[in-house]
Amino acid sequence: MSSRISRRDLLAAGGAGAVALSFGGLFAGRAAALPRGAYPFVAGVASGEPAANSIVLWTRIALDALGRDAVKGQIPVTWELAQDEGMTRIVARGVQTATAADGHSVHVEVPNLKPGREYWYRFYAGGEASALGRTRTAPKPGQSPDSLRFCLASCSNWEAGYFTAYRRIADDDPWFVVHVGDYIYEGGPGTSGVRQHSNAEPTDLPAYRERHSQYNSDPDLLEMRRLFPLIPTPDDHEVENNYANLISQVDTEPDQDPKVFARRRKAAYQAYWEFMPLRLPQHPQGSGMQLYRELPMGDLANVVVADTRQYRTDQPYGDKSPADGPDMRDPKATLPGIAQEQWIVDRMGASKAKWNVLAQQVLMASHDVVPGAPKGYSTDQWDAYRASRQRVLTGIADRGTSNPVVLTGDIHQHYAADLLRDFDDPSSPIVGSELCGTSVTSGGDGSDAHEDLSENPWIKYNGKRRGYVRVTMDQRELRADFRTLSAVTTRAAPASTGASFTIQDGVRGLKA
Template sequence: MKRRNLIIGAGALSGLAIANQFSSQRAMSADKPLRVYARSRFSNYPFTLGVASGEPYPSSVVLWTRLAPEPLNGGGMPLVNVPIRWEVATDPDMRRIVSRGTVLATPELAHSVRVVVEGLQSDTWYWYRFLVGQDASPIGRTRTAPLENSYLSKFNFALVSCQNYQQGFYTAYKYLAQDDLDLVVHVGDYIYEGGISNNGPRQHNSSEIFTLEDYRNRHALYKTDTNLQAAHAAFPWIVTWDDHEVENNYANDISEIDTEPDQNRAIFLQRRAVAYQAYYEHMPLRPFSRPFGPDMQLFRRLSFGNLATFHVLDTRQYRTDQPCGDGTKERCPENLDPNATITGKVQENWLYDGLNNSQSKWNILAQQVPIAQRDMTPGAGGTYSMDKWDGYVASRDRLMAFLGQRRPSNPVSLAGDVHSHWAMNLKANFDKPESATVGSEFVCSSITSGGDGADTNPTVEAYLPDNPHIKFFNGQRGYVRCALTPTTWKSDYLVMSNVTTPFGTISKRASFVVEDGRPEIQQA
């Protein structure tokens, strides 16, 4: 099948019979308004999925929850609108209320709600909760961003990704929730779409997911984890997806699994539409990200004073197909195709404009897959993972050239996906180690994906000498804690002793620093 790079427009599905559950609900609510559910009791506690916050601006933040008394059974809510009260306070006991209101939870969005609370003070901690009938949600904590271009002396955040429920316990989130952070950045694989495995310490709740109800139940399963709930309740989050929120290694409008019916483009776009819908329903995103069919606006920009700007990317929705196949392969002619793209032209130009105009000290590319080259063959070299930026050489060359020529202040890439920790320099030409270093990259391991992992990997160790820009590798689970000041970026690599039991402990494996104006990564 010849694969195409398409940015699906609003009318692209006009000729397709997409029988999404949410389309019928939308029609029902449009034709006949649903009655409001005023009962005070549910079949179970309605806030089983906890609370979350995200997208902090200087004067506003997004608060999230979902009513789900039966979380793994479609939520267990009647098809009626339910008013939910919300409160925001300046103290953890919720006594000094500064903002409150009511929002309707509707069947159309699986009774999830997002409240954009406006009029808040900048750079300030707040506490919040939701109430419905006699039930109160857990109390969450969030923080607004500093004013644009205001001086900020320090900023701490965690980088996380890849949390396969079946392959381990989320104990890393227990430790993260106790950390000294201002923010959590999740760069993808929040859920996994696969079926039930009998080999891990936990199991998925169904076979592979395809329908809207499937995706909703899978998100709900993940969100029932108490450690994940604690991490969401402790800090605001910035999120972006990778592939498993829909299907492994998908590229734009193309399924990568040849044995499944969604090899048909129309069927795959139906699957992508319901997956995007469920993702939006379960994340503390702003309303502009609400999907329209299989399209969802996810790339965006958030700034924290004059210290940091996050350029949040989406390298799944607009990419061309992986060249040479999607595994680890030798380069092929398509690998060097100047028309191949991992971001799409619109997003690429948006990124360059943002970097070019940024006034921040640190410019952070929060995205899914490693940018730095990783030649995985010892000695002669020549094999690369085609699902990463290694598969899109023209896209990476353009980005490296831009960084070298325009010199935005301190560009740092953050990535996940590969279930291991990496610290790497971004080079003007990766095939010439003596070429200029134009940026830095920190890649986090998984929370659980891949099981316990190990400190070292003989296969990786064998090819590291041929990749001198790679400064660190570790194959354990955990997260990266980043501490920023106007003069220094420090990344602490935190690793779990194990994740296949709930009793794993965490420790700091290594630390690396980048100095302002000097992109070379140095061991702390």
């Protein structure tokens, strides 16, 4: 792919210039709210939520990298989608109004597209053109592509390192990118990182917008968003560390009051919506946001996206990990909420696809983190919600779900694990497998050490460096490459494969 096209490049290019000229009448007079000569597309472009016949195109009208120079009023934004990179075979175009209420974000759901093909797109406002974006629709229903590759990312902390993993994902040319959360971090500026957050810990909408704006100024992130459709779901740090539903983590902030935290979460969800290429059903309503959803990828795969923060019961034992005890087996405790548990089981079970992917946030495989005979588990992961895990895994198994594969982030390390029907009985059957991707940057460079997994024999691999997971599926097998960066505190590090596993169609369990 060509590198990002600057405004100057675009204006210098005859063909693209001709397109811009043809819209001259449209911008003239209607975009008066934009200062003359200002470039309104510093936030770049993105696409997301690939369906066989439609795609979401995204941009946000912003004049500076931190979004501090507030855009005022309603801005008409013209968009075009073409079959070719030269934007000569336009298949759809329209005008959408960017409003202050939605932070001047633009979410266009383009209908009537052809399945399984690339498209290019661009936005125009105030006489200026955005970068040229590329995207791809999902495979045709009832048909399977020969193969499908996607990448899994999570946990990109601005201060902990450079987002090189996003650049390496782009090098792999995936069909789409699944991001399972901690897309931003909410902490205030620190002193030990390679770069600093621009504002104090956000609690209101302007501050969350600035935080997202800053992350969205990273060139590697901009490039990944420009080139590949995104399938995002947030974890905790998009709002606040380890929150549970409307309960903040235990700290000294005013949001210990659930009413205060509800306002904070509403602001955070609104900012998340504004910066993500999501569909209208995901637009926040009240203090909530409908994030669990399903994306079919032809007959080859079905992607079920879950939300394990918004509906969960509070973490047991005051969220002081590691812990072990009866509260972690409370049948009333739930990680996705009872309604979403049932929805996950139903969607996974009803799917006719060969590979059934569940994209979610926290480690599902049991993970005793205390060495020796005593046991101890994270209070924030599925281990702390065992009855909930049991309902989901048993449901997936009993519904005869084809080849279940769980995608995970959150813990800043690579893990490859088999998911047992009953983790209290290590001889119980394998229901599916879990691919937990390490962080994009959180934790810094990491090390080449590997965890001793002898007390958790269903976990087959651990890696402590940063990176992402590359997943390739065809009719016969799924292959997961745990991609590893040599460093994130220096720029442009190369990626290598720390380990690879395959799953054969119809055979439960990872193969090294």
